Amino acid sequence: MSNSHLFMKSGFVRAPLQNGVGRYVPQLQRIVLKFCKTHGGSRGIRDFIEQDLVEFAKQNPSVVVYLKPRRHRSPVAVAEYLNGDRVWMSLHQKSHSEITKWIEVLRTQQGDVSATRLRKYQFTDHPSIQGPWTPFTFKDPELNVAQLPDPKFGANDRLPMTATDKLRIMFEKQKISEDNVKTGE
Amino acid sequence: MVFLTIANLIRCRGPDEFWRKRKIFRLAAHYIGRRRNCYSVAVRNVHHALVYATKARRLKKQDMKDLWDTRISAACEQHNITAFSMREGLERSNILLDRKSLSDLAAWEPKTFQCLAAVASRKLHLDGFIDGTDQKAPTGKNLNLDNVILDDWLKEKK
Amino acid sequence: MSAAKRVQQWATFARTWHIFDCKWQDPYLSANVIKKYLMGMHKPIYHPMNDCGDVVVCINSRDIALRGDDWRQRAYFHHTGYPGGASWTLAWEVHNKDPTMIIKKAVYRSMKGNLQRRHTMQRMLIYPGEEVPEDIMQNVTNQIRQLRPVPTRLDHIPEDEVKKYPKVMEYPEDYVLK
Numbered sequence: 275m276s277n278s279h280l281f282m283k284s285g286f287v288r289a290p291l292q293n294g295v296g297r298y299v300p301q302l303q304r305i306v307l308k309f310c311k312t313h314g315g316s317r318g319i320r321d322f323i324e325q326d327l328v329e330f331a332k333q334n335p336s337v338v339v340y341l342k343p344r345r346h347r348s349p350v351a352v353a354e355y356l357n358g359d360r361v362w363m364s365l366h367q368k369s370h371s372e373i374t375k376w377i378e379v380l381r382t383q384q385g386d387v388s389a390t391r392l393r394k395y396q397f398t399d400h401p402s403i404q405g406p407w408t409p410f411t412f413k414d415p416e417l418n419v420a421q422l423p424d425p426k427f428g429a430n431d432r433l434p435m436t437a438t439d440k441l442r443i444m445f446e447k448q449k450i451s452e453d454n455v456k457t458g459e
Numbered sequence: 460m461v462f463l464t465i466a467n468l469i470r471c472r473g474p475d476e477f478w479r480k481r482k483i484f485r486l487a488a489h490y491i492g493r494r495r496n497c498y499s500v501a502v503r504n505v506h507h508a509l510v511y512a513t514k515a516r517r518l519k520k521q522d523m524k525d526l527w528d529t530r531i532s533a534a535c536e537q538h539n540i541t542a543f544s545m546r547e548g549l550e551r552s553n554i555l556l557d558r559k560s561l562s563d564l565a566a567w568e569p570k571t572f573q574c575l576a577a578v579a580s581r582k583l584h585l586d587g588f589i590d591g592t593d594q595k596a597p598t599g600k601n602l603n604l605d606n607v608i609l610d611d612w613l614k615e616k617k
Numbered sequence: 618m619s620a621a622k623r624v625q626q627w628a629t630f631a632r633t634w635h636i637f638d639c640k641w642q643d644p645y646l647s648a649n650v651i652k653k654y655l656m657g658m659h660k661p662i663y664h665p666m667n668d669c670g671d672v673v674v675c676i677n678s679r680d681i682a683l684r685g686d687d688w689r690q691r692a693y694f695h696h697t698g699y700p701g702g703a704s705w706t707l708a709w710e711v712h713n714k715d716p717t718m719i720i721k722k723a724v725y726r727s728m729k730g731n732l733q734r735r736h737t738m739q740r741m742l743i744y745p746g747e748e749v750p751e752d753i754m755q756n757v758t759n760q761i762r763q764l765r766p767v768p769t770r771l772d773h774i775p776e777d778e779v780k781k782y783p784k785v786m787e788y789p790e791d792y793v794l795k
Contacts, residue, residue: 281488402567407661408628411569412537412600417759423676427760428638429767432539432595445783526664534661565661572661596650597762598659 285390287397290357293384301356301384304338305377309349309365316349321370322377334381351380359385527558534565538576539599544590548579551586553617577604582613629662634672634756636749640680641767644723650761651675652727655737665733672740674757679716679745682765683708693722716745 293299307323309316323341331339348366355361361380365373405411420427473479480498486508487494487501494504532542540548549556554575556564565572581604583590618626635654639647653659657669683691692705711718721743728734742753749757788794 281485404568404570406625406629407534407566407569409631409633409660410628412573413759414600420760422754422757422760423636423638424760425767428763430597430762430764432597433766441785442783529658529663530661533659533663536659562661569661596764598650 282389282391284393286393287395290384299356300334300336300381302334302337302381303354303356304340305354305380306340306342306352307349307365308342308344308347308352310345310347311343313346313348315366318368318370318373319349319365322373325370326374330377337381351377353380353383355383355385357385359389361386524558527562530562530565531558534562534569534572535576536596537599538573538580539601540576540580541590541593543592544583544588545576545579547588547590548582549575551617552578552582552613554578573602574604577602578609578613580604581606581609585610585613630667630669632671633759634674634753635759635761636674636676636757637761638677638763639675639720640677640763641682642763642765643684644681644720645727646764648720648723648727650764651724651741652737654761655724655740656728656733670737670740672742672756673761674749674753675717675720675741675743676747676749677745678720678743679712681712681716681720683719688712693718717743 289295290301291299293301307319309319309323311320327339327341331337348364349368351363351365353361353363361383363376363380365376368376414427417427483498483502483505484495486505489495490501490504493500495501528542531545535542535545556575561572561575564575580602637647637651651673654671654673657663657667657671659671660669663669688709689707691708693708693711694703694705696703708719721738721741724741725734725738728737742749
């Protein structure tokens with residue numbers, strides 16, 4: 275059950291430097307598109323380059339786009355991110371629309387997400403509003419100045435009422451006056 | 460009749476033996492000694508590891524439940540109520556919080572947990588419920604929540 | 618971790634020193650209470666790997682009260698490890714030799730027999746009487762309540778309480794007190 279037998283690195287749901295809370299910095303640094311100019315498997319990527327690439331480059335000025343036409347090789351996209359991750363993705367036999375969607379995925383990721391095992395599916399910077407539990411939250415403040423061991427804090431206070439106390443209370447209730455009282459002495 | 464095919468079959472083990480074994484060695488890379496390098500030793504250990512992983516998925520849920528139970532009963536003790544009473548009181552008041560939420564509240568939001576314990580004990584008091592399992596151990600402080608609005612809300616039919 | 622979060626963590630995992638008066642208490646019932654504090658199971662942040670246990674100082678362990686005939690009948694086993702080194706010692710003999718042993722064994726027995734037990738037992742300090750060293754007493758901030766009530770001897774009740782207490786019945790006139 276421990277982490278040592280897993281090859282995937284584990285992490286929490288974090289954004290680098292609170293990305294998006296203030297300004298948003300696109301995490302994609304450069305994207306390299308390798309394709310073949312003639313082979314059938316690169317048809318989708320060729321269509322993407324002809325139609326949508328320039329707009330992509332204009333809308334993402336922080337991303338550097340490299341095009342590498344290579345003969346007799348299947349099409350591939352390699353995306354590099356600001357945290358140093360390198361994601362290799364094969365675009366062989368993918369249609370134009372599919373490639374658009376995958377490029378969008380690569381653009382909005384913050385690294386190699388599939389290589390990280392999420393330990394928890396939630397994350398918060400402020401897990402507590404009232405303040406987390408401390409041993410002092412429900413502590414009686416009189417203990418601060420008490421001289422321990424004190425029977426006031428040491429005796430059991432949840433016991434049922436003793437017969438002695440019951441008698442005393444019965445006596446107090448049926449007392450008529452303070453004077454006519456017969457006591458022990 | 461000369462049977463040549465059987466003699467041939469004896470010799471060849473299979474074309475994908477390397478990749479079959481590589482699947483096992485990938486899982487055994489962090490083992491010690493021969494378990495990491497020798498197939499017959501590795502395969503036994505890998506199979507055991509996978510079996511343990513399968514069985515542990517159910518155990519993890521049980522362990523988490525036990526931990527939550529411990530934390531909830533610890534927090535309840537601080538307020539002089541048993542975990543059983545608290546559960547009963549919250550159920551009767553239609554507050555259906557699970558063990559995970561209750562233990563998270565107890566650790567991160569202690570005042571909220573105190574209020575929930577007070578609501579539960581008030582509801583049980585109004586219902587006249589007596590907890591037989593309460594050991595009356597002097598570990599906490601009594602909660603007295605005397606609130607007219609709360610009483611009305613608790614007396615509504617849920 | 619920022620400074621504020623670090624201080625918050627110190628507060629949450631602070632180790633409290635408790636004191637428990639063993640006078641007139643059953644060691645096995647009080648062991649259940651003490652072991653909870655030693656292991657940290659009285660905290661909602663409990664986890665076995667968390668090291669959240671507190672320190673418990675037990676005083677007056679000489680005045681511990683075993684149930685029924687246990688002082689005469691209960692025997693504690695000890696083996697030195699050498700052949701023929703088994704011995705059964707009665708409770709009163711153990712108590713005479715070392716007044717702290719009985720409560721210590723009771724708490725040790727109440728815990729689960731895992732590797733953390735010996736480490737947790739080191740957090741328990743037992744003193745046979747009222748005297749506790751100064752530096753330990755300075756750390757103590759909380760008192761664990763006892764389970765059994767400690768009865769007061771009839772001649773130890775203060776005089777004014779005796780005088781104030783209402784008479785329940787009167788002796789008849791010709792009754793002769795021995």
